Amino acid sequence: MHCRLVCFTVAWLVGGIVSIQFANAATGRQSEESSASPVGTQVAMFELPNAYGKPVSLRDFVGKKCAAIVFLGTECPLAKLYGPRLNDLQAKFGDRGLQVIGINSNKQDSLTEMAAYVHRHEIKFPMLKDKGNVLADAMKAKRTPEVFLIDADRVVRYHGRIDDQYGVGYARDKKTRSDLAIAVEELLSGDEITHPTTEAVGCHIGRTKEVAEVGEITYAKHIAPIFNARCVSCHREGEIAPFTLTSYDDTQGWEDTILEVIGNNRMPPWSANPAHGEFANDARLSEGEKELIGQWVDGGMPEGDPDDLPEPPVFATGWQIGEPDQVIQMRDKPFDVPAEGVIDYQRFVIDPGWDEDKFVVACEARPQNRAVVHHILVYVIPPGGRNVDLRKVLVGYAPGSTPVDLDDGVAIHVEAGSKLLFEMHYTPNGT
Ligand code: HEC
Known part of the structure; x- marks a missing residue:
């Protein structure tokens, strides 16, 4: 090839x-994952606004036999892919008593963006906005998508992924196990849930953090040059990456996922085997660059002085080879x-x-x-x-x-x- x-x-x-x-x-650094499974715990009642600002309460679904509370985001590739699949689940099990409820706890996703997501992916179940990630904190949800299947007593009976078809960085031809659908079927049939816990994979929920912006490493001076050089070729409007990284605002809420993907060299994409020498166009970040991004996040992600911002990179538009x-x-x-x-x-x-x-x-x-x-x-x-x-x-x-x-x-x-x-x-x- x-x-x-x-x-x-x-x-x-x-x-x-x-x-x-x-x-x-x-960096290897990653926000702490607590491993305590929520299965068996009871979810407290909650009320959150939908995409149009109308309050929706868990109480509104009294009479349903179970509810799949699914944390979603508007830009995370996995959360996008699973939107249509959750519609299918709602259609399949709705008559038998399942209610799918989508929750958006990302600080980077506005109500308008959530409404656009609902429209674009033709979401047929309620999507609720969890401002300040209060519900995500209460339920200890970490990822998008992440499912909590609760019974009529609001007790979590299944927690984890929707199925095993898509993971970060891979897609199987077919799902080999429809974990959520199986759990719903078992729950509705009164059977024991065979696999009550699976691992949720996807992006980190973009949480509101009370970290003082005290660091000396700033977006304007130190981080924007790295993103411009290493990420923006794909992470800009109209390109393949699922969200843009062209401004300070774009970075908000993505920090935990960014640290994860640069820590394990998933981003920038680079699959050449280092056993075969050095490549002139090696896309990976240097350890120094990773360290700077880590320090910036630890220091509260200060924006810095806009005068320090580098010139935005210029990309060829149209044919790069000139007039064909x-x-x-x-x-x-x-x-x-x-x-x-x-x-x-x-x-x-x-x-x-x-x-x-x-x-x-x-x-x-x-x-x-x-x-x-x-x-x-x-x-x-x-x-x-x-x-x-x-x-x-x-x-x-x-x-x-x-x-x-x-x-x-x-x-x-x-x-x-x-x-x-x-x-x-x-x-x-x-x-
Ligand atoms: C060559 C194009 C390209 C470059 C360069 C690139 N990305 Fe990406 N990025 C992508 C694509 C495509 C996806 C969606 C992957 C998927 O669907 O799993 C993505 C997804 C992500 C995600 C979401 C998590 C995930 O893995 O799906 C994060 C965070 C991210 N990129 C950060 C970065 C950062 C930070 C840089 C620069 C240091 C960078 N990317 C450079 C193409 C790129």
Whole structure:
């Protein structure tokens, strides 16, 4: 495979286009996890506002046999993916007495953002706003998504994940165990819950903290330069990452998850095996950079003096290789990416109409909807060729990759009559 393609694990269109230029022719630190299981404890009554500000109380559901209280966030990739699945659960078990209740305790998610999430993911169960993470604290909830299944006496009978299909950094083709659905079935049937506890995986709830902003490490002076250099290429509007990291406000509530993902080198995505030497474009943060971010969080995440802010990075818009000689669409209509699940590689063969040999000096593959394109590979199928020659990659795309732009005098030779194969890897994002 193309060595400059950094493929990262879970990932994510609609249409890919390739443009071509021809020669001559056209920290390890983590907030403490308490391991005491809440199973068997009773949840106190609560009342919280929904996305429209209307108060909703647990009392409103008296008469239901059980409720799945699920902590969610509007930007966490896992919380997005599981939105539709919770709708399905509500539809499946609603008549038999289940009520799904979504709770948003993230300080970074406003009521408006929560309403937008409900609308975008067509959420059919109540979504309530837990301002100041009071309920999350009372229930000791840590992640999104994290489920507490309670019975009619408000006693927690199951705690943990929804199922095992998606984790951070991976997705299985299928779930192998629908933990929540099984627990609901068992509870409604009066059976014992076979696995009352599983591990909830996902982002940390963005909590309100009473930490004085005393640190000397500030966002403006020390942290913004690191994020601009290492994160913003993906974590900005319209790019593949699920939330932006382009301003001080963007960082609020994400700190615990950021510390976790940089601590275990999940972010920035970089899968090259260090056993094979050093790479010039190694994306990982240095220990010094991680340490600075850690000190900044410990010091209360001070914003600092806006005069210290670096110039925002400038990204090429449009074609990075300059004006192309030819633009080739993957096909004449877009591909519909479903809201969830795992999609097999999609392959589209196109005849670029080349009736003479071509010498390609620059080439760029571009997704239309970056949020759901994990990667693109464009192969050359030589004339008369039946099988794709996997060595004949013309160009690839993955977030963070650069286009093919060859040095003077060097070109990729493509025979007259060749076709192009677009291999598309799409990754659903809950919409
Ligand atoms: C090459 C693109 C890219 C770069 C660079 C990048 N990210 Fe991400 N980031 C992503 C994608 C894509 C996801 C969603 C992953 C998923 O769906 O699991 C993500 C998710 C996250 C999450 C949510 C938790 C998770 O794992 O899903 C955090 C926090 C995060 N990134 C922080 C950072 C920080 C901090 C940096 C820089 C130090 C960074 N990222 C650099 C693409 C990137």
